[in-house]
Amino acid sequence: MDLFEYQGKQYFARFGIAVSPGDVADTVEEAVSVAERVGYPVVVKAQVKVGGRGKAGGVKLAHDLEEVRLHAGNILGLDIKGHVVRRLWIERSSDIAQEYYASFTLDRPNKTHLGMLSAQGGVEIEVVAEENPDAIAFLSIDPVRGLDLATARRWVHEAQLDEVAREQAAELLVKLYDCYTTGDCDLAEINPLILTPDGTVHALDAKVTLDENASFRHPEWEEFRATETEDPREKMAKEKGLNYIGLDGTVGIIANGAGLAMSTLDVVNQVGGSAANFLDIGGGANADVMAAALEVINADPKVTAIFVNIFGGITRVDEVARGVLEALSRVDIAAPIVVRLDGTNAVEGREILAPHLSDRLITEPTMLDAARRAVSLANA
Amino acid sequence: MSIFVDENTKVIVQGLTGGQGKFHGLRNRDYGTKVVGGVTPGKGGSDVDGIPVFDSVKEAVAATGATASFVVVPPKFASAAILEAAAGGITFIVCITEGIPAHDEAVTYNRLVEEYPDVRLLGPNCPGIISPGKCNIGITSGDIALAGGPVGIVSRSGTLTYQALHELSQQGIGQTTCVGIGGDPVPGTNFIDCLAAFEADPETRAVMMIGEIGGSEEERAAEWIKLHMTKPVVSYIAGVTAPAGRKMGHAGAIISGSKGTAQAKMDALAAAGVHVCLNPTEAGQKMVEIVQAL
Numbered sequence: 001m002d003l004f005e006y007q008g009k010q011y012f013a014r015f016g017i018a019v020s021p022g023d024v025a026d027t028v029e030e031a032v033s034v035a036e037r038v039g040y041p042v043v044v045k046a047q048v049k050v051g052g053r054g055k056a057g058g059v060k061l062a063h064d065l066e067e068v069r070l071h072a073g074n075i076l077g078l079d080i081k082g083h084v085v086r087r088l089w090i091e092r093s094s095d096i097a098q099e100y101y102a103s104f105t106l107d108r109p110n111k112t113h114l115g116m117l118s119a120q121g122g123v124e125i126e127v128v129a130e131e132n133p134d135a136i137a138f139l140s141i142d143p144v145r146g147l148d149l150a151t152a153r154r155w156v157h158e159a160q161l162d163e164v165a166r167e168q169a170a171e172l173l174v175k176l177y178d179c180y181t182t183g184d185c186d187l188a189e190i191n192p193l194i195l196t197p198d199g200t201v202h203a204l205d206a207k208v209t210l211d212e213n214a215s216f217r218h219p220e221w222e223e224f225r226a227t228e229t230e231d232p233r234e235k236m237a238k239e240k241g242l243n244y245i246g247l248d249g250t251v252g253i254i255a256n257g258a259g260l261a262m263s264t265l266d267v268v269n270q271v272g273g274s275a276a277n278f279l280d281i282g283g284g285a286n287a288d289v290m291a292a293a294l295e296v297i298n299a300d301p302k303v304t305a306i307f308v309n310i311f312g313g314i315t316r317v318d319e320v321a322r323g324v325l326e327a328l329s330r331v332d333i334a335a336p337i338v339v340r341l342d343g344t345n346a347v348e349g350r351e352i353l354a355p356h357l358s359d360r361l362i363t364e365p366t367m368l369d370a371a372r373r374a375v376s377l378a379n380a
Numbered sequence: 381m382s383i384f385v386d387e388n389t390k391v392i393v394q395g396l397t398g399g400q401g402k403f404h405g406l407r408n409r410d411y412g413t414k415v416v417g418g419v420t421p422g423k424g425g426s427d428v429d430g431i432p433v434f435d436s437v438k439e440a441v442a443a444t445g446a447t448a449s450f451v452v453v454p455p456k457f458a459s460a461a462i463l464e465a466a467a468g469g470i471t472f473i474v475c476i477t478e479g480i481p482a483h484d485e486a487v488t489y490n491r492l493v494e495e496y497p498d499v500r501l502l503g504p505n506c507p508g509i510i511s512p513g514k515c516n517i518g519i520t521s522g523d524i525a526l527a528g529g530p531v532g533i534v535s536r537s538g539t540l541t542y543q544a545l546h547e548l549s550q551q552g553i554g555q556t557t558c559v560g561i562g563g564d565p566v567p568g569t570n571f572i573d574c575l576a577a578f579e580a581d582p583e584t585r586a587v588m589m590i591g592e593i594g595g596s597e598e599e600r601a602a603e604w605i606k607l608h609m610t611k612p613v614v615s616y617i618a619g620v621t622a623p624a625g626r627k628m629g630h631a632g633a634i635i636s637g638s639k640g641t642a643q644a645k646m647d648a649l650a651a652a653g654v655h656v657c658l659n660p661t662e663a664g665q666k667m668v669e670i671v672q673a674l
Binding site: 108245256257283343 | 455456479480481482483484486487489490491494507519520521523524535536537538539540541542543546563565566590592593594595596597600616618619620621622623625626628629630631632633637638642658659660661
């Protein structure tokens, strides 16, 4: 789960990481009241989960009440790469002497934690890695031992942060690592981490991705979840407990298992179609799950054909077939459905569907045949 | 021959008294696997359909001589269960649990490496391992696998593993062992571990490798194949059309920035001489051709 900048900063603050004083605003009036409270000049920042906000006009400096009013009015409702701005973060503007970069993430090949620290912040770290890889100090951290202050001190030295910033930065990095681990982040990134002319170090931005597998020990994430999904299809799927990702195509996809679902998108693409979604109904899916899945897909007006791709393992195919029929009796499905059934009890499953087959409910023997049929129906 | 397990492997099930543990544990036993015990703290002395239950792994190992454990417990208890297995004398641990936090996995993996270097963990979030006709630990349906070899299968995905088994078995081509390494970001056993074991196994004569987006294990495997693998490898990578930045069902199946794309993996594998196929059916057909020509 990706957090908005303001949520990331609030999350950082819980771990004692210094951020600029500020607050959220959903209206121009709220923006003004926050600005009056934190003191001018302020920065008015669009809260969208996409990069390039500044270039799109989503980040503006305001010196007084009138400027706050002007910028807040312009930025609210602004469309930034398909993300409409509904919320602002207003914070006290900081003078910047230096911009650094700091992050922690998982080093998957080495199965350790990876810290990245650079004296060249404020630009995308991928660009720095490409153009000047020596400017990044990488630190491999054993997850069992963690990061201590002594190591962090050596690290800020190695990264050649300004002398005056080093001790504060080292302390902040230990806190950021704590946020990353005990806060169960997949990614905790500060870019830029700034040094002000008066010699203080703090986070000017926050990019945080939370590991949803750790939700069970973070009841406080509930507030982040409320603002999480913007796609109405994904919202609906989430309410029904389905593992769904909205895409732009016309073939609605239902499959069991993440790998098979991904593979189904690929095969649809290979035979000339495009998937409207990723949807994994998981193992042991019953009629209710199938009905919910078909409902979510049916709610997508772009869908012109549906491909149900099931390989029974633990999932019994006869159960899935019953689920399809039950779903059809409950939900009025607009698009034709192509079903491919294989694996455990596939023969029984096909027999269950046989009397109900029509030009609205079609079975095909293999994944490829079914993909071709679904795509030709979708494109018809 | 088979890799990691065989017909003599004695298995305990941690979580045997739970719904899933009982279901899969008994299925594994029905397949012919030597399921010799279960572990559930506080339920020692009872039994599940004749399988004795112990309070701890240590007691179970002492009483049964088990060397393998099948861990079927909820995410918040899984790390402790894995470490208990290792401390209790188990050397091969299969964990099917989905939803373990990545940091817990990283800590557990590194503790195993440091404290119990002889222990192999398969998973978490994997379908398990099946050596057809000999041993089945996990959730794979035994009836879609075919004994006798000569193909070894290693895969990050459960259902795609079933698909691969099905494609081969339908054509009368058997498997030596089929290993599901799982879809999480910190797998205990990786592609290279399995490829090396298949390379060393005289009965395995070709390998099917099924990967997916996220991480760089496939690229690393490609490097290894280029240097060490003498047997033919057929691969399929899922997620060519997956959007960046989204976890595609599996916690580890995510393209981060420009890293972890299916195309990069396919290119690396092709450059290593692997037969890279575009869908599971094509991979199955390619393997049939290879086996028939052996």
